[in-house]
Amino acid sequence: DVKVTQSSRYLVKRTGEKVFLECVQDMDHENMFWYRQDPGLGLRLIYFSYDVKMKEKGDIPEGYSVSREKKERFSLILESASTNQTSMYLCASSSPGRGTNYGYTFGSGTRLTVV
């Protein structure tokens, strides 16, 4: 069964900590995405990547960075966590071209609480 795996379901971090959220997919997908999900705001795109070592800013990149050193892994980094980054974080992947017809595959999400 193909999967997008996020390393943690729940995380609690302190303000100012550097936080790493990991995402791994086993579908050989080129495209990977990080979203955050907040009540009433739906899904907002933070960063995405269409290839190894490539990254593009989404709609809300401030306070975040990403790393894509290997095709299967896409990491989201909170350089200095703040309470307004408390949210559900969703990773997704897709295949270029096929993504339009076949959609994204999502991970189960990481619920991050910053205290």
Place this chain on the structure above:
Amino acid sequence: GDSVTQMEGPVTLSEEAFLTINCTYTATGYPSLFWYVQYPGEGLQLLLKATKADDKGSNKGFEATYRKETTSFHLEKGSVQVSDSAVYFCALSDRRRGNQFYFGTGTSLTVIP
């Protein structure tokens, strides 16, 4: 730019009731349209899709028809079950914009026995 608008929730229905969740879209190109479902505590799962006008996507008793003339992709189910309680997201992917997805804000559905 591209966008998706879906009906506000939450929606509460009794078991076996008819469900409609409205979704309309704005796109400059020729998008593909999707419905995703998110069960409590989980990520999003693809429920159904339609890739061109007049296509009907269907899965698990849910249906949605791609209506280009009304720019709509409403989700329907004839008889909901308690297990359908979830949040439903309408989304589009526009080939002309690098296949980037645009999601609606989600509609929460609760089905009561």
